[in-house]
Amino acid sequence: MVIPVHDVNPVRRRPWVTYLLIAANVGVFLLTPAATTTGVESSSLGELCRQEAFYDRYAAIPRELIGNRQLPEVPTGEVGVGAGGPGCVVSEPSYHKLPALSVLYSMFLHGGWLHLLGNMLFLWVFGNNVEDRFGRLRYLLVYLLCGYVAAYGFALGSHDAVTPLVGASGAVSGVLGAYLVLFPRARVWSLVPVLLFIPLRLPAWLVLGLWFVIQWVYSAGYAVSGAGSVAYLAHVFGFVTGVLAALTLAGRQRPEDPYRRREPRRRVA
Incomplete structure (x- = not known):
């Protein structure tokens, strides 16, 4: 999979919403339990229980989305000892959770x-x-x-799942789908893993098209990914929604081609 690092596609105005979304994602992440771990060292049982309780409270859970009601039992964040040994204590939730609103929260939560x-x-x-x-x-x-x-598309495909769904991946996938429709010929500097990471300037249709094919292959089960906890089906739904949104909003108007050679303007008397 190639890693995009920069596109050769100028903008007419500052993307303040994109800046604010990035700032919001980073800011919210710093307030979550996952911000204290690097993902390299092993976490203690107490830390894992607190993280599980946090995400069960705020993140989107497929079974909750399909049934439109929260789970009857959730982790409390405490460690207990049962018949099978130490583990996370679960009990009836002490809070009221709106599943539809949890989708919004989950877009600003990340696992690491x-x-x-x-x-x-x-x-x-x-x-x-x-x-x-x-x-x-x-x-x-x-x-x-x-x-x-x-989120809801993934929930339909995994309606009995109780694993929290977190991350901006679905929304960002929509941005990628819209970009593919609007700027298919834009050039994207990308790192290509061939022995080492080699920087190449590739067309957007190749970078994003390849990315979508990989997501679809994994979501359809035609290949097994090492990242088993990734919600590839959510990426597919988000990407397709972005494509449809771009086709609807942009219509048949063609974006200005930044590579087209322009003729100099002349003032006529």
């Missing part, structure tokens, strides 16, 4: 630093141009719509 930085890199590279083309308000609405469709 790599998860956060990967999503923010893709949003940084591709979000500015989509925002520039859609306009700030429509861009934000499309971003949120893609996140919701991704």
Whole structure:
């Protein structure tokens, strides 16, 4: 899989919404239990229980989304000892959770630093141009719509799952889908893993098309990924929603090609 680092696609105005989304994701992450771990060292049982309780309270859970009601029993964040040994204590929740609102929360929660930085890199590279083309308000609405469709689409495919769904991946996937429709010929500097990471300037249709094919292959079960906890189906739903949004909002108007040679303007008397 190639890693995009920069696109050659100028914008007409500053992408303030993209900046604010990145800042919000980073800021919220720093307030969550996952921010205290690097993902390299092993966490204690107490830390794992607290993280599980936090995500069960705020993140989207497929079974809750399908049934539109919270789980009858959730982790409390405390450690207990049962018949099978030490584990996380579960009991009836002491709070009221709105499953539909948890989807919004989950878009700003991440499981670790790599998860956060990967999503923010893709949003940084591709979000500015989509925002520039859609306009700030429509861009934000499309971003949120893609996140919701991704979460509920994944829930439909895993309706009995109780594992929390976290991350901006569904919404960011929508941004990628919209970018592919709007700027398929834009050039993207990407790191290609051939022995070492080699920087190449590739067309957006190749970078994003390849990315989508990989997500679809893993979601359909045609290949097994080492990242078994990744919700690939959510990425597919988000991406397709972004494509449809771009086709609907942009219509048949073709974006200005930054590579087209322009003739000099002449003033006629």
